[in-house]
Amino acid sequence: MNPSSAAAAAAHFSPVSSTAFRDGLARLPGAVTVITTNGPAGAAGFTASAVCSVSDSPPTVLVCMNRSSFAHRFFAGNGVLCINVLSAAQQDLSALFANREVAMDQRFARTPWQACASGAPGLDGALVQLDGRIAATHEVGTHSIFIVELGEVRLADAGASHEGLAYFGRRYHALGASSPATQPA
Amino acid sequence: MNPSSAAAAAAHFSPVSSTAFRDGLARLPGAVTVITTNGPAGAAGFTASAVCSVSDSPPTVLVCMNRSSFAHRFFAGNGVLCINVLSAAQQDLSALFANREVAMDQRFARTPWQACASGAPGLDGALVQLDGRIAATHEVGTHSIFIVELGEVRLADAGASHEGLAYFGRRYHALGASSPATQPA
Numbered sequence: 336m337n338p339s340s341a342a343a344a345a346a347h348f349s350p351v352s353s354t355a356f357r358d359g360l361a362r363l364p365g366a367v368t369v370i371t372t373n374g375p376a377g378a379a380g381f382t383a384s385a386v387c388s389v390s391d392s393p394p395t396v397l398v399c400m401n402r403s404s405f406a407h408r409f410f411a412g413n414g415v416l417c418i419n420v421l422s423a424a425q426q427d428l429s430a431l432f433a434n435r436e437v438a439m440d441q442r443f444a445r446t447p448w449q450a451c452a453s454g455a456p457g458l459d460g461a462l463v464q465l466d467g468r469i470a471a472t473h474e475v476g477t478h479s480i481f482i483v484e485l486g487e488v489r490l491a492d493a494g495a496s497h498e499g500l501a502y503f504g505r506r507y508h509a510l511g512a513s514s515p516a517t518q519p520a
Numbered sequence: 521m522n523p524s525s526a527a528a529a530a531a532h533f534s535p536v537s538s539t540a541f542r543d544g545l546a547r548l549p550g551a552v553t554v555i556t557t558n559g560p561a562g563a564a565g566f567t568a569s570a571v572c573s574v575s576d577s578p579p580t581v582l583v584c585m586n587r588s589s590f591a592h593r594f595f596a597g598n599g600v601l602c603i604n605v606l607s608a609a610q611q612d613l614s615a616l617f618a619n620r621e622v623a624m625d626q627r628f629a630r631t632p633w634q635a636c637a638s639g640a641p642g643l644d645g646a647l648v649q650l651d652g653r654i655a656a657t658h659e660v661g662t663h664s665i666f667i668v669e670l671g672e673v674r675l676a677d678a679g680a681s682h683e684g685l686a687y688f689g690r691r692y693h694a695l696g697a698s699s700p701a702t703q704p705a
Binding site for chain 2: 347348349350351352353355356357358359360362363364365366367368384385386387388389390391392393394395396397399401418420452453462463465467468471473475476477478480482484485486487488490497499500501503504508510
């Protein structure tokens with residue numbers, strides 16, 4: 336940003352309210368994922384939708400996480416994580432890993448998983464497991480942005496559900512072979 | 521990340537191939553948006569799916585953009601942008617703003633829009649327009665991550681389409697009132 340445009344933008348700027356922010360973001364479709372880690376700090380997993388692709392060179396994605404979350408220290412301490420992208424058949428896992436009353440060991444006891452290359456739990460049946468190391472962390476407001484370089488990508492077996500799961504308008508939507516609007520441009 | 525876990529993670533790490541990365545990311549559902557800007561550097565807009573919520577305090581989102589993109593300098597120069605979240609009725613705009621053969625002025629000439637508070641074009645009919653200023657930029661590999669503080673959130677009129685649009689499995693999916701799998705947990 337050059338100084339003159341930054342100054343012009345800043346002169347008129349006031350932030351939107353939290354309510355307007357949340358109502359607006361409810362209209363941004365997002366993936367439903369469970370982010371997991373394991374290592375010296377211990378095992379943890381939480382449900383997240385703030386995940387996106389960054390760059391394929393190096394192969395990099397990002398995950399946003401509230402620093403005040405109970406699980407945050409496990410991720411910062413282990414330096415590795417796996418993004419488990421849930422299928423339409425896995426809404427129960429979204430609820431399980433978002434439930435603060437269920438201890439971390441109980442979450443993993445109720446969910447079949449296999450360790451990924453990083454050691455993070457890869458949840459059985461996930462559409463894809465995106466496993467890697469935290470290459471950098473940027474702090475923004477209440478959240479950390481974990482920049483994750485991928486070391487392993489595991490696609491679900493052919494026998495598993497391949498319907499996707501999105502969150503939009505404050506509810507889940509299945510993304511199946513029967514629901515595409517058209518082919519891409 | 522503590523030094524010992526970083527060392528342990530680094531010892532076994534090698535990045536996945538670009539092909540594995542792209543096949544994996546094709547299974548991550550994403551929004552379909554047109555990111556716009558205007559100001560001293562000129563008007564520009566491009567189609568993007570790498571957008572996510574960061575924090576509601578301050579109200580912040582992020583957008584990832586390839587630095588080698590023709591449009592990059594407009595965003596860096598203006599320091600403001602609007603994320604137009606497309607509805608299921610706006611797939612034509614996704615194609616228009618991804619078409620390198622259509623000049624920027626022609627894109628906006630073919631699309632009804634109104635300037636947002638920042639000056640960035642807000643596209644008529646978008647499910648929501650998330651308008652703000654670029655508060656910080658982080659460079660990761662080939663891409664810039666724009667950290668955007670929101671100054672205006674405009675929801676579509678009641679008369680507009682409220683069906684969402686997602687990209688998953690390399691095609692579009694409509695997210696309508698008829699397609700939810702269940703209510704959220």
